[in-house]
Amino acid sequence: MLDTQSAQVPTLSLADQERDPDGFAAAFGSSFERFGFAIVADHGVPQDLIDRAWAETQALFALPEDEKRGYHAPGGGGARGYTPFKTEIAKGASAVDLKEFWHVGRELAAGHRFADVMAPNVWPQRPEEFRDTFIELFAAFDRAGDRLLSAIARHLGLAPDWFDPAVKDGNSVLRLLHYPPIPVDAEGVRAGAHEDINLITLLLGAEEAGLELLDRTNDRWLAIKPPEGAMVVNVGDMLQRLTNHVLPSTTHRVVNPPPERRGHSRYSMPFFLHPAPDFLIETLPQTITAENPNRYPTPITAHDYLHERLVEIGLIKK
Template identity: 85%
Template sequence: MLDTPAAQVPTLSLAMQDSDPDGFAAAFGGSFERYGFAVIADHGIPQDLIDRAWAETKLLFDLPEDEKRQYHVPGGGGARGYTPFKTEIAKDAKVVDLKEFWHVGRELAAGHRYADQMAPNIWPDRPEGFKSVFVELFAAFDAAGDRLLSAIARHLGLAPDWFDPAVKDGNSVLRLLHYPPIPADAEGVRAGAHEDINLITLLLGAEEAGLELLGSDGEWLAIKPPEGAMVVNVGDMLQRLTNHVLPSTTHRVVNPPPERRGHSRYSMPFFLHPAPDFLIETLPGTVSAERPNRYPTPITAHDYLHERLVEIGLVKA
């Protein structure tokens, strides 16, 4: 694992979008086309907010197991609240992932039209500052994601605001991840090889070693972003929408070397989803004689999400 070569994913500054939106879109889209991943600095999420979020995350996972399990919803697909250790399994994997996590979703007004498809948030009694911090962080991720989707739209030859109606009140999820210390002979890995379901994923916490992507030649490559930078990757919904012009790259989180296995690893991915009724229909500009439409039958984001949650064991068919 220590010998895993590093992926040569360039680090891009989101601040460049203000002065040169077309240049940023070309660089960002180019990184997505080549790797399915990009590294984004100057993403606009305040470091103070991130620091508070890490502190609240550690306090949450330090709670007693029986207290955390009070916030687990059996049969809820892990949509909100707590999902215990060794619950999720990567598609086609033989062993479960070595992780526990907590999901925060969008706060919807009473009577919202998506209320039946987007579960209400579950807020723990402890730590006390949890709700206020993560409502604020969710909004900050949302804003950064909107800016990145605008660049993707430009790269694809669409209007810069093309994704705005698609993601307004979207079913995005902020996942707080804890990979506990593991024994040297642990079966499985912290997160098995998988692709994400959503449009794009924005990830904080990848500075801690372990995240790897599968290169086009079949070789695993380590992702090592600069401190404070965000790793962003294509999800399967965007891959489907773009007819694989933007690939959803397989990735995993490997176990650390023996001397680090007594340490926890934390990360915070924000899975940016469209609204449940958004129709994932192949963009005409991505279809050609050389690249025929792989997905002639459209599907709603809600139905697609359900199919995938069944595959990874979070929802029963």
């Protein structure tokens, strides 16, 4: 595990999109087709905001266990607030993940039409700046995600704004992840092999070693090592389904560190970009060919698909 080969996932600059939107879309889409992943620098999320978010994240997880558990809602599917250590399990895995996390969702106005399916946020009393910091960061991730979805649309031959109505008021989730120090003989890994549920994931914090993707061409695990400050972006199962696997959702995991790093915590911040709950995931016609027939003839709403998957990973009990 410790000598895993590094993946040759290209690092792209989102700043190139304005100068050459078609060129950026082609490079971004090609990386997705090959790896299901891309690395994006110059993503536009301000570094001072990111630095504040890391400080708030560390302060949050340093709170006493009883205080954190006061923000956990059993039976809520982990949609908002705190999910304790060793709760989530990868689909098909035998050991639970060695992590705890906090979910921040979209702030909805009172009486919003999605209020019955998108839970209100849970805000801790401390750290004091937590709410303001993560409302601001959520919005910054939203803006970066819109730009990346525009590139995906171009790559697929769609209008650049095709995804705009799909993700307006989308059920996106910002996850603050803490992988605590672990003993050398720990059972399981920090995050078992899995695919993401959503359209795309935008991840900060992958500079610390551990993230690996499974190369479909040879079934080998490849380490992802982005430059400092760059964002790792990957395809989720909803986008894979929408594109009839033209853009594949790649299996990935977070492995345990070498013994000399096991006494250190690992933090990361994935933003799971979701469509609106009523968005119908229906195979795009241009992705259906004789060689690639429609794998999903029956459409499904984003809300129903999300519920199915949360049951599979143990966050919602049947």
